[in-house]
Amino acid sequence: MENEKLNKDFTEALKENSEKKYDMILVIVNKGYTDLVMEAARRNGARGGTIMTARGTGNPSIEKFYQVTITPEKEIVLILVDRMITDKVLKAVYDSSGLQTPGQGIAFAIPAGRTAGLTATLKEAEDEAKESQEEAK
Numbered sequence: 360m361e362n363e364k365l366n367k368d369f370t371e372a373l374k375e376n377s378e379k380k381y382d383m384i385l386v387i388v389n390k391g392y393t394d395l396v397m398e399a400a401r402r403n404g405a406r407g408g409t410i411m412t413a414r415g416t417g418n419p420s421i422e423k424f425y426q427v428t429i430t431p432e433k434e435i436v437l438i439l440v441d442r443m444i445t446d447k448v449l450k451a452v453y454d455s456s457g458l459q460t461p462g463q464g465i466a467f468a469i470p471a472g473r474t475a476g477l478t479a480t481l482k483e484a485e486d487e488a489k490e491s492q493e494e495a496k
Contacts, residue, residue: 381474382442382468382471383470384400384405384448384452385436385467386435386464387415387433387466388433389463390412390432390433392456392463392464393410393436395456396408396452397410397436399448399451399454400451402451404448406440410434413434414433415433433464439477443489445468
């Protein structure tokens with residue numbers, strides 16, 4: 360009986376969130392730049408993110424071509440945002456964290472399919488996204 364209730368709750372959470380479209384922004388930067396990434400993302404409507412440590416494999420031909428050393432110690436920032444503000448957040452992250460510098464990092468977004476466990480209500484997130492868009496105008 361309890362398992363049936365959990366399945367129902369989960370199904371309702373998926374249904375509630377399925378009406379809203381989200382993107383997962385992934386930002387891979389050299390170690391120590393995640394604060395810049397998150398500050399820019401928050402200023403532009405993101406609510407938070409998750410930071411993971413990683414190690415890049417590097418590409419000797421790119422290092423030689425650009426004449427830069429690619430730092431192997433990386434950090435990955437995962438940011439789930441309302442699709443309405445994805446481009447704004449990506450641009451802010453790009454501008455503020457030096458991604459235009461070769462070897463500094465990359466950022467990209469992918470559609471997030473089904474979501475569950477979002478702590479903010481859809482109404483709160485929608486209101487924040489709309490406010491963020493209005494401020495951009």
